[in-house]
Amino acid sequence: GAVVSQHPSRVICKSGTSVKIECRSLDFQATTMFWYRQFPKKSLMLMATSNEGSKATYEQGVEKDKFLINHASLTLSTLTVTSAHPEDSSFYICSAKVEGDTQYFGPGTRLTVL
Amino acid sequence: AQSVAQPEDQVNVAEGNPLTVKCTYSVSGNPYLFWYVQYPNRGLQFLLKYITGDNLVKGSYGFEAEFNKSQTSFHLKKPSALVSDSALYFCAVIHQAGTALIFGKGTTLSVSS
Numbered sequence: 001g002a003v004v005s006q007h008p009s010r011v012i013c014k015s016g017t018s019v020k021i022e023c024r025s026l027d028f029q030a031t032t033m034f035w036y037r038q039f040p041k042k043s044l045m046l047m048a049t050s051n052e053g054s055k056a057t058y059e060q061g062v063e064k065d066k067f068l069i070n071h072a073s074l075t076l077s078t079l080t081v082t083s084a085h086p087e088d089s090s091f092y093i094c095s096a097k098v099e100g101d102t103q104y105f106g107p108g109t110r111l112t113v114l
Numbered sequence: 115a116q117s118v119a120q121p122e123d124q125v126n127v128a129e130g131n132p133l134t135v136k137c138t139y140s141v142s143g144n145p146y147l148f149w150y151v152q153y154p155n156r157g158l159q160f161l162l163k164y165i166t167g168d169n170l171v172k173g174s175y176g177f178e179a180e181f182n183k184s185q186t187s188f189h190l191k192k193p194s195a196l197v198s199d200s201a202l203y204f205c206a207v208i209h210q211a212g213t214a215l216i217f218g219k220g221t222t223l224s225v226s227s
Contacts, residue, residue, distance in 0.1 A: 006157070032212070034214055042220075043204065043220050044158075044204070044215075046215075095158075100163075100165070101165075101208050101211055101212070102148070102163055103160075104160060105157035105158040105159070105160075106157050108157045110155065
């Protein structure tokens with residue numbers, strides 16, 4: 001199947017700093033990528049839909065100025081958590097959609113804000 | 115509203131026994147149905163999907179799922195469970211092509227040796 005990578009896999013930062021998470025489709029091009037947030041033992045919550053070359057579409061309740069998404073190429077989408085706070089600590093997962101609507105997921109990024 | 119229900123938080127089976135992880139959905143139109151598996155601190159791995167055609171779909175690692183339109187169900191099955199199948203399983207649906215997945219809450223499968 002298609003491979004999606006995420007970097008970093010784990011990040012610890014101080015409150016008030018910004019963190020950038022990269023999501024790459026390694027062996028295919030993805031015009032659409034998705035960003036999810038997952039709390040412990042909980043389902044995935046869709047944060048936003050990222051379309052190459054256009055602005056991301058955010059789900060209700062997700063602050064677009066806090067969670068900046070850029071999809072500058074067909075293989076890369078980035079999520080920047082700005083002015084991170086402890087409540088932003090979570091597991092962030094990206095996915096890339098291929099033809100047929102199957103989504104392939106990255107391995108996730110564990111963000112801990114101190 | 116579109117939704118997916120996984121009625122069991124946890125399913126326990128003994129190795130070698132058949133397993134079933136249940137999923138029902140509520141969407142308008144013809145759904146695209148998916149199963150994903152997640153191991154601890156990892157992303158989701160695609161197992162199988164149903165879009166159209168044969169109601170019995172075979173996927174990775176010996177898993178299969180049966181689409182039942184009248185019962186709006188898409189249960190995941192495997193004839194003989196392995197300890198290594200122990201993980202968190204998510205059912206998901208797309209109600210319209212190009213839209214995001216709607217996930218169930220997940221079911222933890224525990225296979226004992």
